[in-house]
Amino acid sequence: MKNLIAFVLLLSFLGCKKGNHSKKEIVTETKDTVIKEEVISLVNPLPTWHVDERCFLNGPVGSFDALAVKDPSIVYYEGKYHLFYTGRDKGTNGSWRMGYAKASSIKGLKTAERTYMGSVDAGSYFCAPQVFRFDGKDSWFLIFQSGKGATFSVSNDVADPASWTLGKAMGFSDGIDFWCIADNKNVYVFYSAQDGSHNIKSRQTSITDFPYSWSEAKVAVDDTFEAPHVYKNKADGNYYMMVEDLKDNRYFELWVSASLAGKWKKVSEKWASYHNLVDNADHWTDQVSHGEVVRSSNNQLMEVDNIDHCDVLIQGVKNGNYGDYGNIPYQLGLMRNY
Incomplete structure (x- = not known):
């Protein structure tokens, strides 16, 4: 017992x-x-931005980009800067179509030959490109918006604009300005919702399944506008989202998160706006609109060395009475926060 x-x-x-x-x-x-x-961010919420002269202008009369050039995405590869962008041919009943140019320097893009990217779409609406090389898939990817919704094209040669495949649908169409970024397991896409909510939404898929099999959409950031660009900041390990708002002209907000699937916290309402621009040359823009940070790598990780010491290629224009958005004569130029 x-x-x-x-x-x-x-x-x-x-x-x-x-x-x-x-x-x-x-x-x-x-x-x-x-x-x-x-997440703790020590990034300067209100830096001074030094604006260089325009480095890429609208094309000649009659060209696909005769009125405006906008929505830049840029990578550096094999000694060249490769620029993908949206061209606007005219205001009323105009088309949004993508173009390509390359040069050994960003300033050199101003005189570079430009090419209409007709291989990815034969229509009048394919725009807002993002370009990157996907390590492990041995291909370059273009992500863009078209009549198919979120769309992708692939190439084995980023320097050959004719090498890109015909765009294919990624499986969802509830937004614009699609932006992909990966961690070591998944790929996430952030984009501007088109339901009147002023939200930035996100979806995810596995690296294996990319660019298909996306999850249901969820709200990542609210009360903002469009063109989210997300980067991994090597200086502090955080992720930063640069997103455009228009409560006071057009300007960039900055948000931070510890992970791509995590919660986003606003670092600055006006990280880059006309209030903190300083012209290095002629005054050519009152707006800070749809831009791309010059990355430290060209792959799917979207890495930058230091978001507090970076160059951003933006579309800009002086304020004016342009009427419809399609009439705005955007051009491209570089700004830096150091």
Whole structure:
């Protein structure tokens, strides 16, 4: 009987010990989760931006980009800057179509030959490109918007504008300004919702399934406007979203998150606006609109060395009474916050 009682007491003790251990793990896991959501950013929320002269202008009369050039995406590869952009041919009943140019310097783009990218779409609406090389898939990707919704094209040679495949639908069409970025497991797409909500939405898929099999959309950021660009900042390990708003001209907000699937926290309402622009040359823009940070790598990780010490290629224009958005004669130029 004594042996039986001792055995029962031993089982009770072990059971209590196991229970306490599980509770401790839960607390630890909960604590870790909270820590991951607590992101600290030391980025300057209101830097001075030095604006260079325009580096890429509208094309000649009759060309696909005769009125405006906008929505730049740029990578540096094999000694050249490769620029993909949207061209506007005319105001009323005009088309939004993509173009390409390359040069050994960003300033050199001003005189570079430009090419209409007819291989990706034969229509009048394919625009807002993002370009990157996907390591592991051995291909360059163009992500853009078209009549198919979110669309992609691939190439083995970023320097050959005729090498891009005909665009294919990615499987959703509830937005514009699609932007992809990956971590070591998944690919995320951020984009501007077109339901009147002024939200930035996101979806995700596995690296294996990219560019298909996307999750349901969720709201990443609210009360803003369009053109989200998300980067991994190597200086602090955080992710930063540069997104355009228009409560006071057009300007860039800046948001931060510890992970691509995490919560986003606003760093600055007016990270880059006409209030903190300083002209290095002629005054050519009152707006800070749809831009691309010059990245430190050209792959799917979207890395920048330091968001506090960066160059951004923007579309800009002086304020004016242009009427319809399609009439605005945007041009491209570089600004830097150092």
